[in-house]
Amino acid sequence: MPIVEARDVHKSYGPNAVLKGVSFAIEPGQVVAIIGRSGSGKSTMLRCLNGLEVINAGDITVAGHKLDHERKQLLDLRRDVGMVFQSYNLFPHLTVGENIALAPRIVRKLAAGRIAAIVDQVLEQVGLLEKKDCYPEQLSGGQQQRVAIARSLAMEPKVMLFDEVTSALDPELTAEVLRVMENLAASGMTMVLVTHGMEFARRMAHTTIFMHQGKVHEAGPSKALFAQPQTPELRQFLSAGALK
Ligand SMILES: Nc1ncnc2c1ncn2[C@@H]1O[C@H](COP(=O)(O)OP(=O)(O)OP(=O)(O)O)[C@@H](O)[C@H]1O
Numbered sequence: 496m497p498i499v500e501a502r503d504v505h506k507s508y509g510p511n512a513v514l515k516g517v518s519f520a521i522e523p524g525q526v527v528a529i530i531g532r533s534g535s536g537k538s539t540m541l542r543c544l545n546g547l548e549v550i551n552a553g554d555i556t557v558a559g560h561k562l563d564h565e566r567k568q569l570l571d572l573r574r575d576v577g578m579v580f581q582s583y584n585l586f587p588h589l590t591v592g593e594n595i596a597l598a599p600r601i602v603r604k605l606a607a608g609r610i611a612a613i614v615d616q617v618l619e620q621v622g623l624l625e626k627k628d629c630y631p632e633q634l635s636g637g638q639q640q641r642v643a644i645a646r647s648l649a650m651e652p653k654v655m656l657f658d659e660v661t662s663a664l665d666p667e668l669t670a671e672v673l674r675v676m677e678n679l680a681a682s683g684m685t686m687v688l689v690t691h692g693m694e695f696a697r698r699m700a701h702t703t704i705f706m707h708q709g710k711v712h713e714a715g716p717s718k719a720l721f722a723q724p725q726t727p728e729l730r731q732f733l734s735a736g737a738l739k
């Protein structure tokens with residue numbers, strides 16, 4: 496049984512049809528990369544998976560929650576799906592620990608003792624337990640991004656979505672964020688990553704999906720897909736400097 500399934504998903508913004516029948520399925524524990532040109536709808540697809548966008552047609556099932564064009568009550572789904580963006584969006588006036596504790600307290604309404612245990616656990620997972628009482632401005636960009644990942648993990652999601660999480664970071668900071676993501680993948684988390692980093696996709700993702708003109712144009716095991724792209728569009732995308 497797939498944990499994520501998109502079936503013939505359509506999404507337009509006014510006259511701009513962005514997703515024109517996107518379908519794919521992801522098994523539990525799989526890591527999937529979504530690649531494609533700027534504007535091909537990668538971020539839109541992630542936002543649909545997280546219920547941040549209402550789709551026009553088709554349906555999406557994530558961790559047993561089904562969304563379609565009529566379904567606007569998305570809170571159940573959002574609780575099971577964590578999302579991390581390029582900009583970390585931590586609250587500057589709250590410590591690292593307080594940033595992480597916020598959603599477990601307000602959304603999950605957990606008791607203080609349980610929250611404290613979760614905060615420690617997720618900070619340990621991203622290797623930043625000693626920064627619990629620091630403020631975001633006292634951390635590097637890579638550390639802030641790891642806190643953002645920890646903050647998502649504190650909701651104990653079943654699926655994690657990552658949208659260009661390393662594109663604002665220099666190579667060294669990127670490496671420490673990637674290590675955290677690799678550990679998360681090794682722990683069995685189902686992950687969907689949108690990335691412009693082809694090496695990142697090849698290394699991290701079991702499966703890669705190439706989006707082109709609003710559809711899944713080509714998809715398959717990452718190693719084979721990068722080594723032997725089947726369509727001219729993917730060949731051109733890979734040779735047009737996307738390999739960086
Ligand atoms: N909230 C919105 N309102 C209107 N149009 C939007 C909105 N979000 C995205 N779009 C449009 O949808 C298309 C796809 O955008 P999207 O952000 O999904 O692309 P992307 O593949 O993530 O690109 P990039 O690689 O540059 O991040 C673009 O034409 C964009 O202008």
Ligand SMILES: [Mg+2]
Pocket residue numbers: 537538539
């Ligand atoms: Mg994007």
